[in-house]
Amino acid sequence: MDVFPVVPASARILWLIIPLTLLGVGLVVLFVWLGFSSQNSAVSVDAAGLRIRTAMYGRTIPLDQLDLGRATTVDLRQQTDYKPTTRTNGAGMPGF
Numbered sequence: 001m002d003v004f005p006v007v008p009a010s011a012r013i014l015w016l017i018i019p020l021t022l023l024g025v026g027l028v029v030l031f032v033w034l035g036f037s038s039q040n041s042a043v044s045v046d047a048a049g050l051r052i053r054t055a056m057y058g059r060t061i062p063l064d065q066l067d068l069g070r071a072t073t074v075d076l077r078q079q080t081d082y083k084p085t086t087r088t089n090g091a092g093m094p095g096f
Contacts, residue, residue, distance in 0.1 A: 037055030044051045049062040076083045 034055055040053070041055070042051075042053045044053075045063075047063075049060050050066060051060045052058050074082050
């Protein structure tokens with residue numbers, strides 16, 4: 001039986017494997033965060049103002065900047081004039 005030695009790979013392959021591994025881990029973390037955030041979005045009104053809690057674009061709008069006299073409840077299934085037409089950045093994901 002003949003045994004032939006194999007030349008080991010150079011350390012340069014690590015310069016490819018390490019960034020690809022970090023990219024993969026980063027993508028998994030991003031998708032887990034987006035999934036969690038899509039299930040925990042909320043809108044509330046408190047003394048600070050209208051608080052919108054979403055994944056990337058959450059904010060608080062002070063009460064003095066809101067026109068409360070014209071505020072109304074909108075059902076997007078019946079009042080389609082207010083329905084969003086273009087969804088970007090994952091806002092079109094189911095349940096988001």
